[in-house]
Amino acid sequence: MKKVLLVDDDEVVHELINTTLSKYSGIFELVHAYDVKGAVAVLEREEISLIITDLVMPGGDGFQLLAQIHDKHGDIPCIVMTSYELPELQERLEGKALQIFKKPVMAQELAEAILRGLKTQPKKGGLGEFSVVGIVQLMETEGTTCRLDVHKSSDHRDINQCIERNCKEYRGCLYLVQGTIHDAVCGKLVGEEAALKLLSMEGVQVSSSLLDSKNLVRRVHKSNQNLLINAMIQKDHQCGEEEDQEPQQQKLLDEGIRLCERLEFAQAQKSLMAFVKDNRQNAQGWLWLSRAVTEPKKIKAALAEAYRLEPEDADVLEDVEKARLLGSAGATADLKVSRCPFCYAPLEPQATGCAFCKASLLTESSSLAKLDICAVEQRLIRQAVMRFERVLAAEVNPKILFYAGAAYLNLNDFDKALTYFDLLMPIIQVDSRHQKVANQVSQIVEHIAASQKMEERGQRPEVKKEKQIIDNQANKRTILVVEDSPTTRKVVKMTLQSGGFRVIEAVDGVEALSKLNDDRPDMVLLDIMLPKIDGYKILSILKKNGETKDIPVVMLTSKNGIIDKVKGHLSAASAYLTKPFKPAELISVVSSILDKNASSESAQG
Incomplete structure (x- = not known):
């Protein structure tokens, strides 16, 4: 059996590719290496037919590996996977790579490239x-x-x-x-x-x-000659028709898959049904149709066709198991089902979680308390995250933003979950049709705020400017949030934004004083335990400055001792909140103080 060497330092990439290419195990075996040194060692001891490699790895980059393969193993075709922009690499990789893929790679496209590469060494006979x-x-x-x-x-x-x-x-x-x-x-x-x-x-x-x-x-x-001449004439007549027909059919399948990835299953049905009508021997078409339809009978019928054509396909077998679980749950054949947004498993209409991937759908507040992080099938959720990010790279999609956040919540990654909910809130707040989703997000934020298991995950990754939602905040009251915990800062920010406030942020006392020079907020939310300069010192500086002394300050702290509260009051803070606090409590305190200040200023005016 031919062997394909996969070289990448990311274990998740190895796991995903190994899983998605398992259906080709009868054609080739996947061999793994995690750096250039490991790849060279494999090449020395094993006969490799094709290599898939990343370009950025420890112990030497992919360009060095490609050069070595080109010199010592010139007959081995190479496929390159990279996160870099492809146009910049074409010239450097000329003649060294069979094909170049931009990460994340579609499993089917990678499989087809591997099979093309393996065919450069013809089979016996x-x-x-x-x-x-x-x-x-x-x-x-x-x-x-x-x-x-x-x-x-x-x-x-x-x-x-x-x-x-x-x-x-x-x-x-x-x-x-x-x-x-x-x-x-x-x-x-x-x-x-x-x-x-x-x-x-x-x-x-x-x-x-x-x-x-x-x-x-x-x-x-x-004679052969007569046949060859007539065949060429026949080919000329058929060529134009085949060129038009095949791309159109492929376009239907691609469109159906794209709509499924956007969780638009009703629209996906139309494209996929049109595709299988003319391509009844295409297992992928039947598989994706089974994921789009909502009637159990149709799901089983489509899966039966996919199984008949590809009985050993890993994806088909997995979806058959999903359908079996629906049947064991007592769903009737006439009952329309919904879909798990993470693994596409069919679900009963009012389901709050998925029986297959074990993820919570976060459709109601009670499901938040039932999140079972240990039970969740992380592989399936991470695959869903990759799909969601692929969709979001092309469009700002509120539904996908919500489920991307929900996916990370199921993975116990609060920081990344809040990143997506943070992007989602400005969109759904201005559209009454999304009120239910806005309530869901508010409940999720409250759940995270009250949780005692929040982990620090580092700063939120930058989001491309074209994907940011620009909100008209000229008339909103501004709150400066000074908090060194990224997760707590995000919770506070999202809570305040849901209440209609504009938020600016600082991670320590020095940055807070810098922000105050640039922008005069209507209020400061100030953590007590801060690096560089603590909250009490900053409060003292604000109250001694003529330009900032009238800005109300609310102190935030994880400590709840009487001494701390006394110090807070003696330091001229307007209020004192102990973490974790309820979002509703925060909104109430902030609104009350600002309204009181506004009334006082109006009376003086």
């Missing part, structure tokens, strides 16, 4: 990828007696299996006696018609086998 005409002319010159089997180049199963299963990828065969075509079979066509059909094909895989011509009935009586 195989004649490679040629036009059928070229092969026949070669056989005629050598006077060969044989059977030529013709199948699409994308099909990699044993040709005899294709014939037995009447696989759509199998095209037919030509019977040659001393180099002359005596008979042909192509689907339902036989004899001369079949020969003309096969001779007009290019870019196919052709393999030869021995032929006992004693009992062969001759059904083709024209």
Whole structure:
């Protein structure tokens, strides 16, 4: 069996690729290396047929590895995966890479590239990828007696299996006696018609086998030359139609998959049903259709077709198990189902969690308390995150933003969850249609705020400017939040934004004083325990400055001792909040103080 070497320092990439390519385990074996040194060691001890490599790794980069492969193993094709922009790499990788992929890589595209690369080393008895005409002319010159089997180049199963299963990828065969075509079979066509059909094909895989011509009935009586000329004429007529038809069919499948990834299953049904109507032997089409339809009978029917075509496909087997779980839950055949946004498993309409991936759907406040982080199938949720990020790279989609945040909440990553909810809030606040989602997000933020298990995850990653939502905040009251904990700061920010406030942030006392020079807030929320300058010192500085002494300050602290509260009051703070606090309590305190100040200023005016 051929071996494919995967070189990447990210273990998650290895796990995902290993899982998604498992259905090709009968064709090639995946060998793993996590750096350049490890890859070189594998190449020295094993016979590798193809290499997939990242460009940025410890112990030397992918360019060094490619150069070494080019010099010492020039016959091994290489596929490159990278997070860099591809146009900048084309020139440097010229002649060294079979294909270049931008991460994240679509599993099917990677699989097709691997299979193309492996075919650069023809199998025994195989004649490679040629036009059928070229092969026949070669056989005629050598006077060969044989059977030529013709199948699409994308099909990699044993040709005899294709014939037995009447696989759509199998095209037919030509019977040659001393180099002359005596008979042909192509689907339902036989004899001369079949020969003309096969001779007009290019870019196919052709393999030869021995032929006992004693009992062969001759059904083709024209010369090879005559057949070749007529085949070329027939090909010219068919070429235009095939070029238009195939891309259009592929477009239907791609559109259906794209809509499923956007969780728009009703729209996806139309494209996928149109695709399988004309491509009934395509297992992927039936698989994705089973994920889009909502009636249990239709789900099982589509999965049955996918299983019939690809009974060993890992994705098909996994989806069969998902459907079985729905049946064991007591769902009736007439009941329409919903879909798990993370793994596509069919769910009962009012389900609050998924029985397959064990994720919470966060559809109601009670489900937050039932989050079972240990039970969640992290592999499936991380795959969902990759899909969500692919969608969000192309558009700002509120539904996908919500479920991306929900995915990270199921992974117990509060910081990343808040990143997506933070992007979502400005969108749903200005549209009354999203009121239910806004309430859900508020409940989630309250849950995180009250949790005693928040972990510091570092600063929120930068978001591309074109994806940020620009909000008109000119008339909103401004709150400066001074808090060194990124997670707590995000919770406070989102809570205040949900209450209609504009928020500016500072991570320590020095940055807070700098922000006060640039912008005069209506209030300061000030943590007591801060690096560089503590909260009491900052409060003292504010109250001694004529320009900032009237700005109300609310102290935030995790301490709840009486001494701390007394110090807070003696330090002229307007209020004192102990963490963790309820978001509603924070909004109430802030609004009350600002309204009181506004009334006082109005009376003085």
